[in-house]
Amino acid sequence: METSEMKTKKEQMMKNGLVTEYYKNGNKKSEGNYTNGQKDGLFIYWNENGQKTDGNGFRDGELDGHEIGYYENGQKQEENYFNKEGYFHGRQTYWYENGQKEEEGNWNDGKEDGLFTRWYENGEKEWEGNFKDGQRDKQEIYWDKEGNVISCRTDYLSRRYD
Secondary structure (H helix, E strand, C coil), rough: CCCCCHHHHHHHCCCCEEEEECCCCCCCCEEEEECCCCCCEEEEEECCCCEEEEEEECCCEEEEEEEECCCCCEEEEEEECCCCCCCCEEEEECCCCCCEEEEEEEEEEEEEEEEEEECCCCCCEEEEEEEEEEEEEEEEEEEEECCEEEEECCCCCCECCC
8 A cells, every 4th residue: 555655755756847867978868858757748869979869759758759860960950750650740851961951841641741842952942842642743843053943844734944
């Protein structure tokens, strides 16, 4: 039988609020919020050298499908969302190591859905197209590295710009 004194000690041992863990060298290891002893929200992780490595979202102690990856220099590399079955679901974004966006698009239960855009490392658009239920829909546009349209395709017309 659990006494009220035992229950109080047990509650005190449960983590609540922002918790930061450290390596022996003093650098951060992880940081995130706990609610009633369970991970709740975004948790960020670092390597022993102090560089961010990744992040994961939690709800009620379970992964909630939010994932972030980082380059060795600490710059965000990718941010993705997943559904409970593990399929991409929601906004997916990738960045170049210099911080410039590389690609961004929406997913619905593992299928591309909506506008997708890809950029050159210099920030100019490279490609843009729409998807519906995982299939290309309507229009695609391609640009060169200087921002000039080089190709455009619709359902009924394909044209190349020279």
